Amino acid sequence: MGEIIVPPSLGGLTLFKYLIIFTFVIHLPFICSLMGSVLLSLGFGAFGKDQKNDTYLRLSKDLVDKTSVNLGVGILLGVLPLFTLIVMYLQLMYGARTMMSLQWLAVLGLSMVGIVFVYAYKNSFSKRDENFLVHFGIGKTAFGILALTYFVFLSNKTFILYPHNWAIVEYPIFQSFSSVNLTQFMHFMLLCIAFAGASMIFHFRLWANKEEQEENKDYYNFATKVGLYCVLVGTLLQPVVGIVDLYFLPEAAVSTVTSNLYIANVVWGMVICLSVLAALRYCGQPEKGVSTLMIFCITVLCAFMVANQLTVMVVVLISIGNIVAYLVKQTPGHITEKWIVALVFGSLALTLGSDFHTRNNSMKEHIQYLTEIAPKVVHVGNPADAGKKIYQEKCNICHTLDGTPGAAPSFLGIYGRKQIVVTNGEEREITADDEYIINSMMNPNDDVVKGFQAVMPPPNLSQEEMESVIAFMKTLKE
Numbered sequence: 001m002g003e004i005i006v007p008p009s010l011g012g013l014t015l016f017k018y019l020i021i022f023t024f025v026i027h028l029p030f031i032c033s034l035m036g037s038v039l040l041s042l043g044f045g046a047f048g049k050d051q052k053n054d055t056y057l058r059l060s061k062d063l064v065d066k067t068s069v070n071l072g073v074g075i076l077l078g079v080l081p082l083f084t085l086i087v088m089y090l091q092l093m094y095g096a097r098t099m100m101s102l103q104w105l106a107v108l109g110l111s112m113v114g115i116v117f118v119y120a121y122k123n124s125f126s127k128r129d130e131n132f133l134v135h136f137g138i139g140k141t142a143f144g145i146l147a148l149t150y151f152v153f154l155s156n157k158t159f160i161l162y163p164h165n166w167a168i169v170e171y172p173i174f175q176s177f178s179s180v181n182l183t184q185f186m187h188f189m190l191l192c193i194a195f196a197g198a199s200m201i202f203h204f205r206l207w208a209n210k211e212e213q214e215e216n217k218d219y220y221n222f223a224t225k226v227g228l229y230c231v232l233v234g235t236l237l238q239p240v241v242g243i244v245d246l247y248f249l250p251e252a253a254v255s256t257v258t259s260n261l262y263i264a265n266v267v268w269g270m271v272i273c274l275s276v277l278a279a280l281r282y283c284g285q286p287e288k289g290v291s292t293l294m295i296f297c298i299t300v301l302c303a304f305m306v307a308n309q310l311t312v313m314v315v316v317l318i319s320i321g322n323i324v325a326y327l328v329k330q331t332p333g334h335i336t337e338k339w340i341v342a343l344v345f346g347s348l349a350l351t352l353g354s355d356f357h358t359r360n361n362s363m364k365e366h367i368q369y370l371t372e373i374a375p376k377v378v379h380v381g382n383p384a385d386a387g388k389k390i391y392q393e394k395c396n397i398c399h400t401l402d403g404t405p406g407a408a409p410s411f412l413g414i415y416g417r418k419q420i421v422v423t424n425g426e427e428r429e430i431t432a433d434d435e436y437i438i439n440s441m442m443n444p445n446d447d448v449v450k451g452f453q454a455v456m457p458p459p460n461l462s463q464e465e466m467e468s469v470i471a472f473m474k475t476l477k478e
């Protein structure tokens with residue numbers, strides 16, 4: 001896993017950034033509406049069963065039938081882009097330890113199992129009345145696995161923010177419980193609710209079968225309203241989480257552009273909420289809407305982003321704009337709802353933009369570190385481990401690690417230790433820093449530690465080997 005295909009240059013980084021955004025644009029709406037729908041379906045299923053409410057039970061089934069997926073789509077839009085993302089991230093993180101690679105692979109396995117469970121949940125509706133608990137259990141498992149998948153996925157992504165840790169962190173899993181990652185996860189769950197809401201509006205209002213819609217008017221209106229409320233809740237809370245996220249991000253990750261993008265996110269969210277309120281208000285009057293206001297807001301936001309030189313965002317927005325235009329043309333009426341769907345998808349561009357900007361930023365800060373240190377890490381693994389090996393082969397006859405001086409001073413606490421040495425017959429005090437230790441290895445007789453004999457043979461180590469010995473010494477704290 002440690003091999004490099006694309007070296008970590010700024011050019012490579014930019015390429016990755018655009019590729020990742022592109023892949024995410026395909027993957028995120030899909031996985032969000034999938035997870036959101038399963039969650040809502042479980043909620044309505046449990047409620048419906050509890051209160052013997054047929055509308056809820058029907059919605060529980062429809063949520064999975066209509067707004068979630070079939071297996072083929074799941075693999076095509078869910079797992080494949082995810083796979084591509086993982087390969088790309090693995091490349092970005094080539095300095096990371098094997099543990100990271102395993103975590104990425106776990107994401108892939110979990111996501112497939114999760115999607116299979118969603119499919120099983122979908123099929124178990126035919127037996128819901130006979131065996132509700134099994135049906136519900138399958139659904140909960142499906143959601144649990146997908147949530148876990150995303151938790152691990154996001155924590156791996158968060159790890160990208162801390163490149164200087166890649167070589168030394170033994171258990172990246174702990175990074176998963178950092179504030180940055182928890183806010184990321186909450187952000188994602190809210191996106192799920194918002195996207196599920198948007199796809200409900202889509203399926204029950206915009207692209208619904210007209211005859212069926214007429215026959216079941218009340219039910220379809222109810223489902224649309226649930227969708228509207230989901231969008232409202234998912235959107236209202238998002239900027240809150242976003243701001244908290246901004247606060248916890250590592251300093252290197254934040255720039256003016258990042259902050260501006262977060263502000264744009266908040267403004268965008270407000271526009272969505274306004275339109276949801278309008279939709280609720282004008283329910284039943286499909287021709288009415290607030291499209292002029294929306295066009296104005298979007299134009300202002302686009303201008304804002306151009307000023308931020310985020311060309312890619314504009315490209316994404318223009319593509320989304322095209323989809324919207326198509327939607328608006330497709331069916332007459334329900335203008336407000338169409339805008340809501342479009343805006344929720346638009347928020348994707350903004351979210352991705354701010355997300356990748358932060359990650360990209362922090363990567364840039366560390367690119368120099370990466371090119372200098374990480375390639376060595378790939379070859380020798382952890383330098384301290386390599387140093388320990390050298391110690392065991394060549395030094396342990398004389399130097400101990402437990403503090404007891406034998407024929408030679410112990411290595412315990414050696415790094416940074418102050419001591420008296422004899423140089424050319426004169427005593428002087430030194431601090432055991434890199435320079436001193438390296439010289440002690442190259443010319444053991446230059447400085448002889450007071451109280452010891454000059455019997456150390458020069459170990460003939462390469463520069464790299466000496467550095468790993470020092471790395472090992474640094475781990476030996478008293």
Ligand code: HEC
Pocket residue numbers: 390391394395396397398399407408409414419432437440441444445447448449452453454455456457459469
């Ligand atoms: C034959 C015994 C012997 C072996 C083997 C040996 N050393 Fe030493 N080393 C000594 C003695 C004795 C001293 C103290 C006298 C001096 O400073 O030269 C010493 C001192 C040092 C010091 C300075 C310690 C201080 O407290 O300032 C360093 C660093 C060091 N050795 C590193 C190494 C490394 C690294 C290896 C293995 C690659 C090694 N030595 C192998 C005997 C040995």
